Amino acid sequence: MAQSIFLRITLFFLVTFTAMGIGFYTLHEKLTQDQEHRLEIEAGNLLLVLRKSVPLAPPLRRSYLQVQGYSVAEPHPDLLKTLQNALKTTPKNYPEEIKDSLKEGRIQILKDTNHLYVYLPKATPPLLVIKTDAAQQSLWPEILFITLMVALLLLYWLIIKTLFPLKRLINAITHYGKDGSYTPINSLQKDEIALVANALDSAMHKNQTLIEARSLFIRNIMHELKTPITVGKLSLPFLKNTEEKSILERAFFRMEHLIAELVRVEQITSGALAPNLKSCDPKLLLEKAKGLLFLKDNVIETVLDGTLIYADCDVFVTVFKNLIDNAIKYSSDGKVRIVQMGEHLFFYNKGEPWPRECTLDSLSEPFFHHHENPHSFGLGLYIVKSILESHNFSFFYRYVQGEHCFELVCRNSLATLD
Template sequence: MRNLSVTTFIHILFSIAIIILVTTFILFLSWDRDRQKIEEFKHYQLISVTFLSNLQRHPGDERLQELYKELQLKPLSDEGASILKKRIENSGETIFTGGSALGKVRVFDIKGKRYIYIQRMEYNLMLVDDREEKYYFEIAVSLGVFLTVLLLLLYVAVLRKLYPLRTLHKEIQRFAKGDLNTKVTYKYDDEIGKIAQSFDNAIRHINQLSASKNLFMRNIMHELKTPITKGRIIVEMLEDVQSKKVLVRAFERMNELINELAQIERVTTQSFEPSLEYTSLKEVVQRTRELLINESDHMSIEVKDVALITDVNLLALALKNLMDNGIKYSTDKHVHLKSIDCGLEVSSRGKALQHPLSYYIEPFSQEEKRSSGFGLGLYIVNAILEKLGYMLDYRYEEGNNIFSVLTENHCPIK
């Protein structure tokens, strides 16, 4: 029940309510029909006993009139009785037969009208049931239909009231997929309207924060690039080789940090979409080599020429970061890239990671004893692979740290 949607829950709830109402209504009609039959039987039995016992005493017209009034009956004239007898023969239905040694009573139904025929020696009375017609059955049917229609109208009203939630859900999905121009509107000031308004305010606030962040990142990277470039030029003029080497490395690391921040801003933007193209694995590896042009002596590559559809630049950047990390943190400063059935593996000698992979794919995460790097490499790799629909896996085997780029969803994670 907890995982049911609100709409499904309402469907089930109203369906059960309607079934219960209709079942109760049918049972009530059945009970009411039986009750009416019992009441009619008792009424005609009372007529039979009362008239036959009174006719035995040869009552006068006055007494008969009292009986007619008391039992709500109306006598027919001889002419009317003779006509009625013919109608009874043609279309009459006997619904009650009673009597005793004193006489006989029969009740006929002709098109909903009840006629009582009483025979007692010289008495042959044809009477009409003059009771007021009761509309219990019709009232019950009308009430049942009214309640069912009312419940259906309430059902439709509730669904219409909840319908804006679907629209709100679609707008939230559009925003989650990166459409930052999503605008949520709802004209009523009820709870759904307040939620829609709050969400619209949140979208505008997030857009403002995103714009401010982008502006800040661009400005700070631009402002940092200039002094780094000037400092790098000035360092080249120093005669002290040792100081020059330390300062050059410091400026290079600052430049690397700026480049990594720029990559993070680009890849992690919600609206960013990779540029997919039909290419080969060797083309991706060649692009990776170009990014690691100064590290060619520290890596070995063993890949098959496999065709794939991907963003060459993004995948090459991810492989570059994995191989760069392998070279930096391996004990022999060497990294090996090879192709596997489900993608690629990057392996290097070294100690096993102290934390699960999920720890290192967070920004600025690194081993406590490592001083080089900013902890952004695996974060960038994972962000790129998620954009491409790939997965990153890690295992440690025989002294090797092995990172796998799984390019197929059905590949098992080891």
């Protein structure tokens, strides 16, 4: 989850929102301090003008204040209720008598959203002097903050909307991996993700076409193979009970078994059929493989400890058959040695080492053939590797003391269920 691109983008925007909020909060505090300082100066100036107007009669005082740019109004209780203190603390630079008057409540410095007021409740009559628009505060920080927040949220939504097909893409690929069904994305967008989704749609369509063609090819091949076998079996009753008839009967039986085995192997390696896992005795698997290869006992040396393996026994015969066949075919003495150590099975055969460019992975490719190397295995290792992968088994190779060694590690998560 920590590697999710959606989570990273969300975290990036959250950090951006937080940093922007902190920045604008700091800016707001700075502007508030500047506003309070400005109000201190304006209130101080107003108080100085009021001190000069003290000797004047009330009508002349009003005129004098208006000439100085101030308004005078009656301190109506409803108006006073709407006002609040303009200063949080008494400025230190104010004269002492003004500080005392502010402390005793004979002077009150008030404000609303726009204007600055100096209220003299003890004057005769009580006086309310107004400095118009002195308390008005600029709204551009709030407007800018809201604008940027909306822009960032819109950008976040657009990015997530652009990346949203990734989830559909992941779900489609996940479903295909689980059950082989793929739901096309069919994106109408023109961005890179849409191009990837549409390219995947096209590739999956071609892949499905190839799978269907492969399945049809396999069915046709099996049909063509079964036809002569069926004809041969029908002709057997007309033969005399001779040794040749017995040989043909066994050959036809083994050919039918091989065809059925190939069908099952094809289904398992293609993912169309899950292995039928159960306990298997490697000794019995070896005997079946020897029978299919028409081998004599003297070509195989075995050291088996009797440990059972958990696999599809019918299919695993093919693994033994192919590894034994390859080992004998490409050995220098025509023999193979099979050793079991618990869940580990080793197939040894003597021979020259492979060329440097040949590896287990390259030789496990279907239809691989190294023209300059007599140790090429065609489809044998590909089938072996595919069956082992379907069982979640491991497959290794090494060359030790003049011998090729193929190692099977027959351990999977289901082994404890038996």
